[in-house]
Amino acid sequence: MTRVVVADDQAVVRAGFAAILDAAPDLEVVGAAADGRELVDLVAAQQPDVAVVDVRMPVLDGIEATRLLVAHHPATRVLVLTTFDLDEYVYDALRAGASGFLLKDVPASRLVESVRLVADGSMLLGPTVTRRLVEDFAGRPAADRPDGAAAIALATLTPRETEVVAAVARGLSNAEVGAELFITEPTVKSHVSEALRKLGCRDRVQLVIAAYEAGLVRPAAGGGTG
Template sequence: MSLKIYLCDDQALVRGGFRMLIEAEDDLEVVGEASNGQQAVRDLTRRPADVVLMDIRMPVMDGVEATRALVEADNPTKVLVLTTFDLDEYVFAALRAGASGFLLKDARPDDLLSAIRDVASGEAVVAPSATRRLLDHVVQHLPTGTGERTDDPRLGLLTEREREVLGEVAKGATNGEICRTLYMAEGTVKTHIGRLLAKLECRDRVSLVLFAYETGIAKVN
């Protein structure tokens, strides 16, 4: 069964290019498109997709508000944010709103296709392998990156081992690297990450990274 992809971008040429690229793949199909976030939310409310490629800056409703609307409605569609600007402040807001990752519009076609499949499978595009890029280019600009939410009650739910794993995730470590650093089996690492996601009510590793920095478990250099 093909993955259902929805396109949301205010430029018809961009949508057309994505459509041609995606529909050339046997396992992907475009099921709809919109020129603004409001239309996308309306369409996806009626018929969710597996992944929506969401532009950030659009008229009527931007990608941040559209992402927030989908997440708050518990819509199962995963959001992959697309942006022209590597340090676009709207990316931060979109990740906080619940986007599963972000990608530059000038990314290589293979990277875009891989990102779509990763997001659909539950992985976050900016993690684990690309979390370092998030840290290098995004986290230092987070206004809450100084660890202001140290009183978050969810911190009390974590074991010491879970805190250690969370710290490694925040550094951009892959599961294999966490295994070697903390001397754990890969299955154990996956179990800890699953528990972190559940206890902290996070959707993916992107959310874990943001939580770690916002609460001071991880520090901005």
């Protein structure tokens, strides 16, 4: 059972998301918060697997709340939901350590599946986000990037690890990577963990960036991978 908390300053939205997620047989909503500070306290008390977090909240916004959760409760993965499809929110959320970013108008089934994917350790980005993230990253000062040796270190990966990294960079979940490469999900997770270690990447987002920087995969001309 995956334990989930929901944070949104609108009571109707908060209750709606909670009801949708709690109706899934493998998800359990263990709490809801109306602002970022309540969310941080709730996660400290409940230690959920996933926090579904709105960006615009009073007291403490979702981005800052995400930073605090990642710093103090790293076992809780954060899925950011917002009404606003603005690059600044995407980048701020991912830089803060969020594992996924979706708009609030996603279908109920997609929301449920997204929570499952994030809980499983997958990186989840909506359409076009990956390409924009890579383009934005390329324009950042070197000090804001992961270790510059990460791209060079791709040469240290085994052929199978390279295949897994390329698939992850295309936005595939662990299950999808396994199906494509005919390996089990635990094996995929093992390869991802080893690639993160070898490349000096903090998370799957940086892993994707390293793959794009090295030319292992390239942004699609008309949209993103996710």
